[in-house]
Amino acid sequence: MDKKKLSETDIISKFIMPAIQKAGWDLMTQIRQEVKLRDGKVIVRGQLGIRKTVKSADIVLYHKPNLPLAVIEAKANKHEIGKGMQQGMDYARLLEVPFIFASNGDGFIFHDKTNTTQLETEIQLADFPTPEQLWLKYCAYRGYTAAQLPLITQSYHDDGSGKTPRYYQLKAINKTIEAVSEGKNRMLLVMATGTGKTYTAFQIIWRLWKAHQKKRILFLADRNILVDQTRINDFEPFGTAMTKVTGRTVDPAFEIHLALYQALTGPEENQKAYKQVDKNFFDLIIIDECHRGSAAEDSAWREILEYFSAATQIGLTATPKETKDISNTDYFGDPIYTYSLKEGIEDGFLAPYKVIRVDIDIDLQGWRPTKGQRDKNGELINDRIFNQKDFDRNLVIDERTQLVAQTITSYLKRTDPMAKTIVFCNDINHADRMRRALINLNPEQVAKNDKYVMKITGDDEIGKAQLDNFINPKKAYPVIVTTSELMSTGVDAKTCKLVVLDQNIQSMTKFKQIIGRGTRIDDRYNKLWFTILDFKKATELFADKNFDGIPEKILVTKPEVIIDEDNSDFIDELNGTNEKSSEEDQPKINDPESDYKPADGTDFGSGESAEKWGEDESTPYIKFHVAGVTVKKIAERVQYYDTDGKLVTESFKDYTRNTIKKQFASLDDFTRKWQEADRKQVIIDELAAEGVIWEALEQDVSKDLDPFDLICHIVFDQPPLTRxxxxxxxxxxxxxxxxxxxxxxxxxxxxxxxxxxxxxxxxxxxxxxxxxxxxxxxxxxxxxxxxxxxxxxxxxxxxxxxxxxxxxxx
CATH class of the missing domain: 1.10.10 (Arc Repressor Mutant, subunit A)
Incomplete structure (x- = not known):
């Protein structure tokens, strides 16, 4: 047998695996081959998206399935023994393991991060470390005590389906378990929308519960949909040990309690159901979407967390909130683990986006009424220049609404009229008008099904009843929904392909939550990416340094009353657009089974009443409504998610040119490799793996050109020849x-x-x-x-x- 002629697969099966098993590693529980850690980033240009090919770790060794210890990267024997080391170290970085082995079948190069004097050594096949040797070194490296080990080694839940935590979920679970084993009682997990926070929370609870470290657990949320989705989906394995708190009664017969804040407390003493049990009743509380609800120190809901202060409390959020009044990190501490949107997109677990920025003339130039002009209701319009922030907040212009609805309709007609779409409006009144405009522009679709366009807002029971149908990929209708606040968070709309922003968004927290409505991937329904149609310059927030990072803590411990000169914050509050007073943060709840119903009955998001108060209670606040204004679209710019997380304005030809030039310095370099290749298809496939979408190039340039000529023409400006x-x-x-x-x-x-x-x-x-x-x-x-x-x-x-x-x- 000529070892040099053996494939990498043969080297693994004939030399590496026998050496590992001889050292005592169990094939069924401790060794996994071809471990795919990433899904492959999706590259989008035009209307096409393609996944980049990702490599798998050849072998990962585990103490138990929830505790990876080492990565082994193999190469064919014609290569140097340590050739796979850098690739193995990349996988080890993702798994956060200290041991990396590279091999060509002759032996191993062993990279040992626990050895501070000599990081890499060469060992023989027969000298591969035993499971006990690596485990002891790992425990010493991590600083585990004997008391921690029963919890550290507790297995996660395995339903037998083959579903296991992704690498970042496993890191989040293990870091949390480790922190609990060290006695920490306040923790924050920051994971981008769509990355499985609830599943991660379930596995954390499962391990703590099964290890008898935490006996009674409370999962706390502020929206019914969050509790119900959790109970039915990820938490289902808890079975009869689990209950949802209803009727303001905490039943001590159950161990796992899922509850709305609204069901546990209220402004009256008899509504404070949490006081039915002792302060030490719960020993673990998971707070979902912890940037809302009890985030503020003076929140009416913070009292629940303070009552059960002895319990371990873990906050979950995609968007930790840091303002002068609210600080997640002040309460929970710095995040023990963060998995960002950028990481999720680069790994291929989250959908990238393209942005279409639409500029409307009156938004950029402003609109001023003529002298003495009155609106449709006979109100005298203030003589000033209204700008983009005013439209659909202080001033309604029918023609602008029509133009936005027409742009949405045109986009869907030329791409996919059945693409699930969420239109974010300034308030409920705006959502009503947008729904009406979209219905009138889509009579053929509405004739097929009158639920083609629906308004889903907190005040509309018929609309809210359709929410489950909208987020269910198997249900075609509703297709387009208009909303203001209700769907900005907590809505798992996996197949949402179009997010429309016609809302003034100043809050980074809110912006990230809204963007999260489209970031889920569903390969089964060909949902790999989504489009953001932006009418209000909201996507400028992508350029903010805080977009994909943890905001700096700026909590003011002794807040002062601050009044901004133009009263914009106050007007925002009246219209339901101010972050602090929006539906998602409204703590005054009088119905424990509903979502966001202020105790006094006031609907701050409806925009219906002309009797909202302005600068003081003697001045009524009026939303003016006009028609007959000439409104035009003056610019439309398409931008794509780039490799560094920024938006770039480029055609697919530009993207291809930039991608190819990273690999080939010149035309001669490219043609030489092309001619030397035994099979040209190998180069074609390699470039496709780097995100060159050949179908998009053919549509963009010509279907009659060979990939060779497409590259020579687009990248190196050569005259092409057809096939x-x-x-x-x-x-x-x-x-x-x-x-x-x-x-x-x-x-x-x-x-x-x-x-x-x-x-x-x-x-x-x-x-x-x-x-x-x-x-x-x-x-x-x-x-x-x-x-x-x-x-x-x-x-x-x-x-x-x-x-x-x-x-x-x-």
Whole structure:
């Protein structure tokens, strides 16, 4: 056996795996092969998205399934023994393990982060460490005590379906368990929307519960949909040990309690259901979406956390809130683990986005009423210049609403009229008007189903009843929903493909939550990316340094009353657009089973009443409503998510040019590698793995060009030749006249196939099975009779490809 000729797979099976198993590692519970840690980033250009190919860790070794210890990266024996080390270290970084092994089958290079004197050593196959040796080194490295180990080693829940925590979820779980084992009682987990915070929380609770470290657990949320989705989905394995708190009664017979703040407390003493049990009743509390609800120190809901202050409390959020009044980190401490939107997109677990920024003339230039002009209701309009922040807040212009609705409709018609769409409006009145405009612009779709467009807001029971249908991928309707606040968070809309922003958004927390409505990926329904249609410049927040990071703590311990000069915060509050007073932060709840119903009955988000008060209680606040204004769209710019998380304005040709030039310094460099490749399809596939979407290029440039010519033309500005022109050039040169008559006929037929389909018609394993080749016989028969065998046939194909591209290779 010539070891140098063995494949990487053979090296693993014949040398590496036997060495590992001989050292005592259990094949069923401690060894996993081909561990895929990432899903592959989605690259989007135009209306196409494609996943980049990702490599898997060859072997990962575990103490138990929830505790990875080491990564092993293998290479074929023709390579140096340590060639796979850097790749292995990348996987180890994701898993946060200290042991990395690289091997070519001759032995191992062992990178040991626990060894401070010599990081890398070479060891023989027979000297591979035992599980006990690595576990002891790992425990010493992590500083575990004997008292911590029963909890540290407690297994996560395994339902037998094969679903296991993703690498970042496992890190979040393990870091939390480790912190609890150290006696920490306040923790914050920050994980981007769509990355499985609730599933992560379930696994944390499961391990603490099964280890008998925490016996009674409270999962606390502020919206019914969050509690119900949790109970039905991720928490289902708790079975009869779990209950949802209803009727303001805490039943001590259960161990796992899911509750709304609203069900546990209220302004009256008899509504404070949490006081039915002792202060030490709960020993673990998970606070979902902890940037809301009890986040503020003076919140009516903070009293629950303070009552159970002895319990371990873990806050979950995608968007920790740091303002002068509210600080998640002040209460929970700095996050013990953070997994950001950028990381999720780069790993391929979250959907990237493209942004279409629409600029409207009156938004940029402003609008001023004529002298003495009155609105549709007879109100005298204030004589001032109204700008973008005023529209649909202080001033309604019918034509602007119509233009926004028309732009949404046009986009859907030219892409996918059935794409799930959320339109974020300034308030409920705005959502009503937008719904009406969209219905009038889509009569054919509404005729098919009158739920094509729905308004889903806190005041509308019929609309709220359709929320489950909207987020269910199996339900086609509703397709378009208009909303103000209700759907900005906590709505798991996996197949939402269009997020429309026609709302003034100043809060980074709120912006990130809204963007999160589209970031989920669902391969089954071809949801790999989404579009943001922005009418209010909200996407400028992407450029803020805090967008994908933890905001700096700016809590003011002794807050002062601050009045901004233009009263914009006050007006925002009246209209339900101010972050602090919006639906998502409204603590005055009088119905424990409803979502956001202020105790006094006031709907701050409706915009219906003209009797809201302005600068003081003697001045009524009025929303003016006008029509007959000429409104035009003056610009529309498409931007894409770039590799560094920023938005770039570029065509797919630009993206391809930038991507290719990172790999090939010059035309000569590219053509040389192309000519040297035994199979051109390998290069085509490699570039596709880097995000070059060939279908998009063909649509953008020409479907008649070979990938070689597409690259030469787009990247290196060379005049292209079509596949047909290349095939004809080869035929004109009569280069294959030295072949037999039947071989010439086969080569001519292959050239015709190339002209129609490209190199796959020549190189594909079924090339000789094509209809144009079949008359010459079976593949093996053709290779033998026409060319003298498979080896000579392959040489003829290489010569044919050299001739095809010879004009570029000189």
């Amino acid at each position: 047909q022109e290349r095939a004809n050039n080869v035929k004109k040169r009569h280069y294959f006249s030295h072949y037999s008559e039947i071989a010439q006929k086969v080569l001519n037929a292959l050239l015709d196939g190339y002209a129609d389909e490209g190199v796959k018609a020549i190189e594909g394993k079924d090339a000789l099975k094509a209809n144009i080749i079949i008359p010459f016989g079976r593949p093996l028969e053709i290779a033998k009779k026409a060319f003298g065998g498979a080896q000579k046939y392959n040489a003829a194909i290489s010569e044919l490809e050299t001739e095809l591209y010879s004009d570029k290779a000189s």
